[in-house]
Amino acid sequence: MDTMVPLAIPSGASFADIMVPTKDTARYTYLLDLAIQHRQPLLMVGPSGTGKTCIIATHLLSGKGLSTDHWTPSAVTLSARTSANMLQDQVDGALDKRKKGVFGPQIGKRCIVFVDDLNMPAKEIFGAQPPLELLRQFCDYEGWYGRDNQFRQMVDVQLVAAMGPPGGGRAFVTNRLLRHFNTLACAQVSDDTLASIFGTILQWHLQSYPNPVKELSKSLVAATLALYSTASSKLLPTPAKSHYLFNLRDFARVVQGIMMLPASSLPKDDPLTPSAPSAAAAAYKRLWVHEALRVFYDRLVDSTDRDWLLGQLRGIVSQQFGTTLDQLLGHLLEKQEKEVGQDQLRK
Numbered sequence: 001m002d003t004m005v006p007l008a009i010p011s012g013a014s015f016a017d018i019m020v021p022t023k024d025t026a027r028y029t030y031l032l033d034l035a036i037q038h039r040q041p042l043l044m045v046g047p048s049g050t051g052k053t054c055i056i057a058t059h060l061l062s063g064k065g066l067s068t069d070h071w072t073p074s075a076v077t078l079s080a081r082t083s084a085n086m087l088q089d090q091v092d093g094a095l096d097k098r099k100k101g102v103f104g105p106q107i108g109k110r111c112i113v114f115v116d117d118l119n120m121p122a123k124e125i126f127g128a129q130p131p132l133e134l135l136r137q138f139c140d141y142e143g144w145y146g147r148d149n150q151f152r153q154m155v156d157v158q159l160v161a162a163m164g165p166p167g168g169g170r171a172f173v174t175n176r177l178l179r180h181f182n183t184l185a186c187a188q189v190s191d192d193t194l195a196s197i198f199g200t201i202l203q204w205h206l207q208s209y210p211n212p213v214k215e216l217s218k219s220l221v222a223a224t225l226a227l228y229s230t231a232s233s234k235l236l237p238t239p240a241k242s243h244y245l246f247n248l249r250d251f252a253r254v255v256q257g258i259m260m261l262p263a264s265s266l267p268k269d270d271p272l273t274p275s276a277p278s279a280a281a282a283a284y285k286r287l288w289v290h291e292a293l294r295v296f297y298d299r300l301v302d303s304t305d306r307d308w309l310l311g312q313l314r315g316i317v318s319q320q321f322g323t324t325l326d327q328l329l330g331h332l333l334e335k336q337e338k339e340v341g342q343d344q345l346r347k
């Protein structure tokens with residue numbers, strides 16, 4: 001990490017555009033660039049949230065990696081409804097005709113076709129995936145047949161692809177296509193790396209906030225990490241709860257949610273009583289609880305799971321924020337009620 005350039009986030013940057021460099025992204029970017037420079041097709045495989053698409057798009061499409069003077073990037077995202085004709089039209093649209101039957105990018109350039117979600121196309125009745133069979137034809141013969149039944153040779157064109165593991169709508173890809181790729185496995189992000197990524201983003205975002213709120217950045221990230229780790233390891237999918245799938249996008253949704261509150265909307269602390277508990281910090285803690293409930297609690301389908309998650313949330317709030325969940329959500333309690341439960345959260 002000592003050799004990596006520190007991230008300078010520009011003011012006004014949106015959450016989706018921020019990419020914090022880590023050891024993993026540096027490794028994957030280096031291997032991606034190495035494969036491209038040596039004309040080797042690369043396939044990045046890993047679970048959702050490991051940054052496959054972001055790493056490739058940043059290197060190919062943002063102008064920060066490959067120079068547009070020598071490279072022509074083209075991005076194609078596949079889905080269950082993508083047909084072979086749709087894929088062919090997108091790729092052919094990025095190429096010029098060099099001579100009869102030969103197509104490619106501008107002279108002196110190479111075209112990198114980035115195929116995202118490679119294993120998403122649905123299988124037809126015989127088990128084939130037509131868009132992938134078209135890509136396999138290109139890999140085997142350096143071209144494919146157009147709809148005029150004329151072979152189109154494609155020169156200076158290279159494939160880079162990304163996909164998640166099979167399951168949840170993703171199918172197994174035929175080995176006849178996979179054999180053409182060098183496969184790079186993207187590991188799940190470690191807890192330290194997650195804390196570094198979102199801690200950097202939150203510290204940048206909270207620069208204009210009151211000091212008591214600024215001091216919460218590490219606690220907010222630690223609380224989100226604890227809740228995400230607990231939910232993803234204990235709330236496992238079953239046939240009746242097949243949507244109990246938590247990934248790093250859920251972690252990001254919590255952080256992105258608390259970043260949507262502008263500093264001007266926080267209550268003002270009384271400067272005459274600096275030792276009093278900060279109303280702004282309490283409001284921001286309450287906002288985190290709201291986002292955590294929105295992302296994780298609202299996905300649960302039975303009372304047992306909801307009570308279990310509330311119990312976990314109580315412990316996390318007490319450990320990370322130095323207060324109790326009932327104090328933060330005290331406005332939901334009636335006079336005789338002492339504990340916030342499912343009934344109070346429905347109000």
